[in-house]
Amino acid sequence: MARGAAAARRGAAQRRLNRAGAGPRCPPGPRAGPPPAARPPPGPARASISTATVETVERPTKGAYTLAGVGRAYQQKGRTVHALSKVDLEIRSGDMVAVQGPTGGGKSTLLQLLGALDRPSTGTIALGGELLSQLGDARLGAIRGREIGFVFQHFNLIPTLTALENVETALVPLGVSAEERRSRASEALESVGLGERGGHLPSELSGGQQQRVAIARAIVKRPAVLLADEPTGNLDEETRDEIMNLLEGLWRDQGLTLVIVTHDSAVARRAQRRLHIKQGSVREVA
Amino acid sequence: MFTTYLRRELVHRRKHSLIIAIGMALAIALVVVVNAVSAGVSAAQSTALASVYGVGTDITVTQAAEPGEGGGGPGGFSFGADEGTTAEDGTTTLEQTQLSTARGITSFDAADLDTVLAVDGVEDATATLSLESTSFSGEIPDFGQTPTEGSTGGMPAPPSGGADGAGGSSFGVDSFSVEGIDLGGAALGPLSSVELADGRTFESTDGGADVAVLDASYAESAELAVGDVIEVGGAELEIIGTVASTSADAATASDVYLPLDTAQTLADLDGQVTTVYVQATGSDAVDAVQADLEGALPEATVSTQSDLASSVSGSLGTASDLVASLGTWLSIIVLLAAFLIAILFTISGVTRRTREFGTLKAIGWSNRRIVGQVAGESVVQSLLGGAIGIAVGLVAVLVINLAAPSLSTTSTGGDAAAGGAPGGTAEGMAGGMGGGPGFGQQATTVAADVTLNAPVTVGILAIAVGLAVIGGVLAGAIGGWRAARLRPAEALRSVA
Numbered sequence: 001m002a003r004g005a006a007a008a009r010r011g012a013a014q015r016r017l018n019r020a021g022a023g024p025r026c027p028p029g030p031r032a033g034p035p036p037a038a039r040p041p042p043g044p045a046r047a048s049i050s051t052a053t054v055e056t057v058e059r060p061t062k063g064a065y066t067l068a069g070v071g072r073a074y075q076q077k078g079r080t081v082h083a084l085s086k087v088d089l090e091i092r093s094g095d096m097v098a099v100q101g102p103t104g105g106g107k108s109t110l111l112q113l114l115g116a117l118d119r120p121s122t123g124t125i126a127l128g129g130e131l132l133s134q135l136g137d138a139r140l141g142a143i144r145g146r147e148i149g150f151v152f153q154h155f156n157l158i159p160t161l162t163a164l165e166n167v168e169t170a171l172v173p174l175g176v177s178a179e180e181r182r183s184r185a186s187e188a189l190e191s192v193g194l195g196e197r198g199g200h201l202p203s204e205l206s207g208g209q210q211q212r213v214a215i216a217r218a219i220v221k222r223p224a225v226l227l228a229d230e231p232t233g234n235l236d237e238e239t240r241d242e243i244m245n246l247l248e249g250l251w252r253d254q255g256l257t258l259v260i261v262t263h264d265s266a267v268a269r270r271a272q273r274r275l276h277i278k279q280g281s282v283r284e285v286a
Numbered sequence: 287m288f289t290t291y292l293r294r295e296l297v298h299r300r301k302h303s304l305i306i307a308i309g310m311a312l313a314i315a316l317v318v319v320v321n322a323v324s325a326g327v328s329a330a331q332s333t334a335l336a337s338v339y340g341v342g343t344d345i346t347v348t349q350a351a352e353p354g355e356g357g358g359g360p361g362g363f364s365f366g367a368d369e370g371t372t373a374e375d376g377t378t379t380l381e382q383t384q385l386s387t388a389r390g391i392t393s394f395d396a397a398d399l400d401t402v403l404a405v406d407g408v409e410d411a412t413a414t415l416s417l418e419s420t421s422f423s424g425e426i427p428d429f430g431q432t433p434t435e436g437s438t439g440g441m442p443a444p445p446s447g448g449a450d451g452a453g454g455s456s457f458g459v460d461s462f463s464v465e466g467i468d469l470g471g472a473a474l475g476p477l478s479s480v481e482l483a484d485g486r487t488f489e490s491t492d493g494g495a496d497v498a499v500l501d502a503s504y505a506e507s508a509e510l511a512v513g514d515v516i517e518v519g520g521a522e523l524e525i526i527g528t529v530a531s532t533s534a535d536a537a538t539a540s541d542v543y544l545p546l547d548t549a550q551t552l553a554d555l556d557g558q559v560t561t562v563y564v565q566a567t568g569s570d571a572v573d574a575v576q577a578d579l580e581g582a583l584p585e586a587t588v589s590t591q592s593d594l595a596s597s598v599s600g601s602l603g604t605a606s607d608l609v610a611s612l613g614t615w616l617s618i619i620v621l622l623a624a625f626l627i628a629i630l631f632t633i634s635g636v637t638r639r640t641r642e643f644g645t646l647k648a649i650g651w652s653n654r655r656i657v658g659q660v661a662g663e664s665v666v667q668s669l670l671g672g673a674i675g676i677a678v679g680l681v682a683v684l685v686i687n688l689a690a691p692s693l694s695t696t697s698t699g700g701d702a703a704a705g706g707a708p709g710g711t712a713e714g715m716a717g718g719m720g721g722g723p724g725f726g727q728q729a730t731t732v733a734a735d736v737t738l739n740a741p742v743t744v745g746i747l748a749i750a751v752g753l754a755v756i757g758g759v760l761a762g763a764i765g766g767w768r769a770a771r772l773r774p775a776e777a778l779r780s781v782a
Contacts, residue, residue, distance in 0.1 A: 117648060118775040138652065145650020152778070156645040158291075160298040165290060172287050173650035181287070217649070 063224030063257035069123035083109040098271035145173035149218030153230035164198035188220035208239035307671035313624035314675025326740035385519030393558035407571035413559035415466035424457035465540035466549025476539035485512035485527030504541035519552030632765030644777025661762025672754025
């Protein structure tokens with residue numbers, strides 16, 4: 001059902017994109033949404049992704065994704081692997097989406113495409129009105145630096161930098177002054193409950209604490225989107241719940257669009273929307 | 287953040303940084319030592335050459351003797367039947383002195399000096415007449431004596447007389463080098479690198495006078511002093527002074543110095559010279575001047591200092607060859623190895639930090655910033671190695687200078703022969719009349735012991751720092767290029 005609706009919507013989305021002209025910019029409507037605090041709090045989990053077709057134009061688009069006919073194919077040992085095929089998807093600003101599916105099903109590929117780390121082989125991806133699929137590396141890097149926060153399963157902290165400095169790295173691309181960088185990084189660490197641990201190296205922190213530092217690094221630039229790849233995959237249950245509470249709190253307080261890839265159904269159940277990817281196809285889970 | 291990140295990387299990856307730094311340090315130290323020793327050897331060569339050719343001389347002009355021309359070196363000694371004095375025992379004492387141009391070269395018209403001075407790029411020039419004084423003295427028994435009384439069997443009695451009284455002969459050959467100096471000429475040539483040891487040197491009023499200045503070592507060996515008289519070319523000249531080389535232990539270019547016109551008169555070579563010493567307007571003009579001189583004086587041999595340097599032999603020559611070949615190649619090889627180590631370790635570091643750089647790219651760091659970070663780390667590691675290398679190199683140079691190795695050198699005039707060694711006396715060369723070729727074979731060489739002093743100049747240090755920077759930038763650029771090529775999606779496999 002979701003696929004049928006998505007197919008119907010794909011035509012509309014493509015028409016919107018075509019109307020936007022030759023440039024990569026997407027459709028009319030407000031470019032950026034209101035400040036996170038002023039955004040309407042996320043509503044109850046939507047049962048379907050098919051409702052966003054026309055309304056999206058009227059709603060804040062910051063942090064909103066539109067995927068139309070997206071496919072991603074790789075060459076692997078002389079044969080073509082279709083990691084994703086013909087994916088139509090709308091993720092509205094402020095959505096909290098969990099992505100589940102078997103290993104090799106295409107979750108990672110989807111997250112890479114949403115994170116502007118890769119480009120689709122076919123179709124288009126728009127974030128906040130900008131067609132990511134048509135942008136160059138430098139522009140994609142700038143969008144990642146400004147709009148998208150990442151949280152990784154293995155935390156991916158720079159081992160030689162302290163917690164505070166790790167958080168600061170996210171502000172470097174924004175050209176923030178050293179003083180402001182430090183101040184904002186401290187605030188971010190405070191907000192994840194690690195205000196006192198800023199001078200510690202990652203190796204001196206527990207797994208949960210390292211993930212909190214990674215979350216602080218992801219949110220310190222006040223992104224529109226937070227993409228989390230198995231954020232609790234390396235944590236025990238208690239710490240998992242702490243991290244999920246933290247992410248959920250941030251999502252609620254800051255109006256983030258939160259996409260979480262997880263194998264953990266307990267985590268997925270906390271999301272508004274749940275997507276299941278299998279063999280490159282996406283379906284909404286009711 | 288750049289500095290903080292860089293500092294933390296260097297501190298936390300100490301082993302990695304140290305290996306790169308040590309490799310670079312070794313190479314830089316070697317470059318410093320080789321350059322310093324090379325400069326020291328060059329200075330030693332210049333010192334050795336200056337003792338022969340004087341200070342400031344860039345080019346010498348000589349003319350080689352044509353085969354069969356008979357030029358250069360003493361001719362044969364010829365004695366008529368009535369020459370010499372005969373003692374009562376029938377022994378005849380013969381003495382003869384010749385003053386001729388030094389072996390292997392011939393004299394040419396002094397007017398060529400004007401030709402030289404007219405060439406563009408010639409700052410100054412002066413001419414000298416290099417001569418060789420060879421004296422023969424000996425005793426010959428009377429081989430024509432009739433048998434003396436008491437002889438038996440009609441056999442003639444063995445000759446008597448001679449040096450041993452038993453009829454043997456005894457000959458002695460003494461030679462020394464003589465240099466005619468143009469008193470009104472430029473401050474170039476052999477006397478420009480000497481200092482007065484005793485008496486006085488020439489004054490302009492000495493032109494044509496029967497006066498001589500002696501090399502101090504020759505004067506000592508010949509037991510001559512200021513105020514004595516020396517016989518040159520049959521004339522008795524008053525010794526007015528002695529000179530010594532400014533270079534310790536080195537002899538001066540000639541044994542005896544005379545005013546040019548006096549030398550020309552005594553050698554019967556009026557208006558002739560053998561060597562023109564030329565100073566160019568600058569080191570960059572030397573090659574052009576050499577070419578112009580060869581064009582203006584087609585029969586002349588025009589030699590530059592670098593040509594002359596090849597005439598330096600002995601352990602100094604060996605050291606020069608060693609530095610030029612082994613030292614230079616060793617430096618290049620070690621330097622390339624150090625660069626390779628730095629590059630490989632940087633690439634290995636980038637590979638090990640793939641996820642780290644992928645993460646930085648994911649959070650928006652540009653390729654330029656990442657390349658700059660990698661290159662910065664690499665340059666600092668190399669500079670660190672460079673600093674250690676300079677320190678080690680300086681210590682090594684200090685050790686060399688404290689040890690002060692002495693290099694012996696024999697500077698052979700070759701085709702630019704000018705000057706001679708302290709005149710050796712070819713005593714005991716018994717038998718055979720006539721001083722043909724073979725006499726005075728050492729007349730065109732100067733032997734000296736030169737202490738090697740390896741200088742460290744700002745230029746050498748600049749080269750060392752420059753090489754360290756180049757090594758760092760090279761390694762950083764290649765490592766950075768590797769980092770820039772990383773696709774964030776591939777680098778972040780954990781995202782997948």
